[in-house]
Amino acid sequence: MKSHLLVLSTLSLALAACGGGGSGDGSSSSTSTQANGSSGAATGGANPASLNAAGNSTAKLSCASPATSAGSGSATISADTPSADGTRIFAAGSTFQLAFTTNAPSADTLNWAVTDTLGNAVASGSTPVASGSQSITFSCTSTLAGYFAATGTLARNGGQLPQAGTRPVGIATFGVTPNLSGVIPAVSYARQEQHRFGMQGANDNGPLLAALGISSTIDDRQLSAMEPNGRNTFNPSANNLDPFYQSGNVMRLIRLDGIPAWASSTGAFQDDTGVPTDLAYYQNYMSRVGTESNAIRSAYFPTQSANYYQVTWEPNQMWTDTDANFVALYKSVYQGIHSTDPHAVVMGPADAFPSLTTTRLKRLAPLGFGQYIDGVATHGYYDAGTSPSHPPERYDADPSTADSSLRGQMRALRSEMATDYRTGMHLFSTEAGISYDIGSAYGPNYPSANVLYAQAAVAARMHIITLGEGADQTYVFYGADYPGEVGYGTFFDLSDPQGAYGATNISPKPVAMAISAMTHTLDGTTTLGPVNGTPNGVYAYAFQQVGNGAVITALWAHNNNVWSASAGFSPTYSVPYSLSVDAPGTSGTVKVIDMMGNASTINYSNGTLALNLTESPVYVVSNNASLAKGNATTPVGYVGM
Structure with missing residues (x-):
């Protein structure tokens, strides 16, 4: 779809705002707030008071x-949370620096705060600053x-944090990854590809991928990448592998x-607008890719x-050639790859929407594409305006257009795979992201803040x-903001006001921290599939950890009437819902994790x-797997990894 080719939430666990304005009298104070909605202050700030979170959490x-x-x-005020790895994301419980720089013409007071996704203050305070350029560095920790967004101003001289690249004025942002070691049981992976999340736009950035929980990225083996200037220049026995992959931590989608121009029917580079001039040679090239890939694996x-x-x-x-030639292209790739890689899974066609992929599969099935x-x-x-104002459930409120929602498109695709191809086929979504509004x-x-x-x-x-x-897997799009398509980045680019690749x-x-929590x-x-019997506007999907582990159910509500760029995106609209987690007559506790990864009992x-x-x-993390399986509908043809 893209031309480049290339909180917190719901159980009334909202963080309450806390005080901490400066008086300008030379004192210093700070507060920390937890999820039960009260706050405390400590003069001097060395041992700030804190509050217990809801449930048995003590997160702060x-x-x-x-x-x-x-x-x-030279700015009146600026701020940063520098990190050695460049991500500005920190492990829960680790120490990090919140650094302000001020330029006051006379002695003043810095009033600062840290707010969460919904704008609730989780820490705040005030501290005196001298005139001239001053560095005020707080040592912080967060469980x-x-x-989080740091904000600050001077009591007498005002000012706000300046715009930095694609990040707007007033904020300096950072993240804290969830520590769910006592909430989500550890998984024993029989196969590495049982990890479910990939990403585009952050290749080689190991710290970023780790913070976001990403296990796969895309590695180029196009003929245009490996033989841009002529035949037989790609040697599969050479060391062509990006050293980043040699740790084995992040897998390759090939x-x-x-x-390239020399192999193109147009005499210019083409991204598969038609078949290359020599399909036999193309098959030969793919056999060498298979040889290399098998050795790498x-x-x-x-x-x-x-x-x-x-x-x-x-x-x-891209494609402007015939359907018959499309199938011929796949035949040459399939036979070339499979001739040397006994463990190959050749996949396509990767159209922009699931509905477009379904349409192509239907059309190509009689030609033997399978x-x-x-x-x-x-x-x-799922539509041309994938953005906050165009959520994936947008059409579901109208039964006549429900098939156009992401849910409807995915169901139709799974059905087509089982009907005209075969059950048990793996399905990857290898690119999907949310931009700002068109x-x-x-x-x-x-x-x-509301758009974010x-x-x-x-x-x-x-x-x-x-x-x-x-x-089976889904790939997050994109790394940092880039030019031309506004807002797809999960990170701000702090250097270029229009974003820049790399x-x-x-x-x-x-969005980065919501992805990390997910x-x-x-x-x-x-x-396990969608939970049966949810009312209109309630969405629930059940999953189970591999090896017959814990059940995890993801739930939310959506109402088109409270969700638009013009009227705002409501974080408070709510719907009561009762989820079956155990047998009737039983009682106990479960863990509930919010959108940012904070758990409560x-x-x-x-x-x-x-x-x-x-x-x-x-x-919701629970343990009655037989009940969860009975209350969910397995997607057609799905068998898992």
């Missing part, structure tokens, strides 16, 4: 009294997970589309049972639906957990 964010020194810079990914190849990339935008694919790849966009632009006052919240909620829901309706000076958006919760699961009775669902997804 706190900052000690600052160290002050001479600074540098509260999620996205990308095959792209014909054996050497670096010994617990990965197969190599996964994607042949074409959004042919709905002989030349082992699995199906699609991109997970027509928007980066600027000092855009995006707003909505992007996070919609992106998480999109990937949950994709997995819950039968995809940005390294970045800070997270709420991956840390749902990775290593198999899909909640009581249930008579086998039922009472929830108050909002537009932010939550995850």
Whole structure:
């Protein structure tokens, strides 16, 4: 779909705002707030008071009294949370620096705060600053997970944090990854590809991928990439592997589309607009890719049972040749790869929407296309305006257009795979992301906090639906903001106001931390399917950890009437819902994880957990697998990894 080719939530666990304005009298104070809605202050800030979170959590964010020194810079006030790895994301419980620089013409007071995704203050305070350039550095820790925005101003001289690249004025953002070690049981992976999340746009950025819980990226093996200037220049025995992959931590989805000018029927580079001039040679080239890939898997990914190849990339935008030639292209790739890689899974066609992939599969089935694919790849966009105002459930409120929702499109795709191809085929969604709304632009006052919240909620829901309706893996799009398509980044680019490919000076958006919470919760699961009998506007998908482990149910509510760019995206709209988590007559507790990865222990009775669902997804961790399986519908043809 893309031209480049390339909170917190629902159980009334909202964080309450806390005080801490400066008096200008030379004192220093700070507060930390937890999830039960009260606050405390400690003069001097060395031992800030704190509050217990809901349930049995003691999660908090706190900052000690600052160290002050001479600074540098010209802005009235600026702030940063630098990290050694460049992500500005920190492990829960680790120590990090919140550093302000001020330039006051006379002695003043810095009033600062840290807010969460919904704008609730989780820490705040005030501290005196001298005139001139001053550096005020707080040492902070947080066991509260999620996205945070630091803000600050001077009591007498005002000012706000300046715009930085695609990040608007007023904020300096950072993230804290969830620690769910005592909430989500550890998973024992029989095969590495049982990990479920990939990503585009952050290749080689190991710390970022780890923070976001990403296990796979796309590795180029197109003819145009490996033999751009002529035949037989790709040697599969040479060391062509990006050293990043040699740790074996991040798997490769092997990308095959792209014909160089010398092999193209047009005499110019083409991204598979038609077949190359010599399909026999193309098959030979693919046999060498298979040789290399099989050797790489054996050497670096010994617990990965197969190599996964994607042949074409959004042919709905690219392909101008005949359907017969499309099948011929796949035949040459399939036979070439399989001649040397006994563990190959050749996938396609990877159209932009699941519905477009379904249409192509239907049309190509009579031509024998099924002989030349082992699995199906699609991109997970569901309309041309995938954005906060166009959520994946947008059409579901109208039964006559429900099939156009992401849920409807995924169900139709799974059905087509089982009908005209075969059951048990793997399905990957290899690109899907949420932009800002069409027509928007980066600027000092855009995006707003409300837009950033909505992007996070919609992106998480999109990937949950994709997995819950039968995809084995789903790939997050994109790394940092880039030019031309506004807002797809999960990170701000802090250097370029329009974004730049390969940005390294970045800070997270709420969507990054919502993705992190989702991956840390749902990775290593198999899909049980949509929960049966949910009322209109309530969405629930059940998963189970591989090896017959814990049940994890993702739930949220959506109402089109409270969700628009013009009226705002409501974080407070709620719907009561009761989820069956155990046998009737039983009582006990389950863990509930919010959109940012914060867990609470909640009581249930008579086998039922009472929830108050909002537009932010939550995850319920329970143990009665037989009940969960009986209450969910397995997607057609889905068998898992």
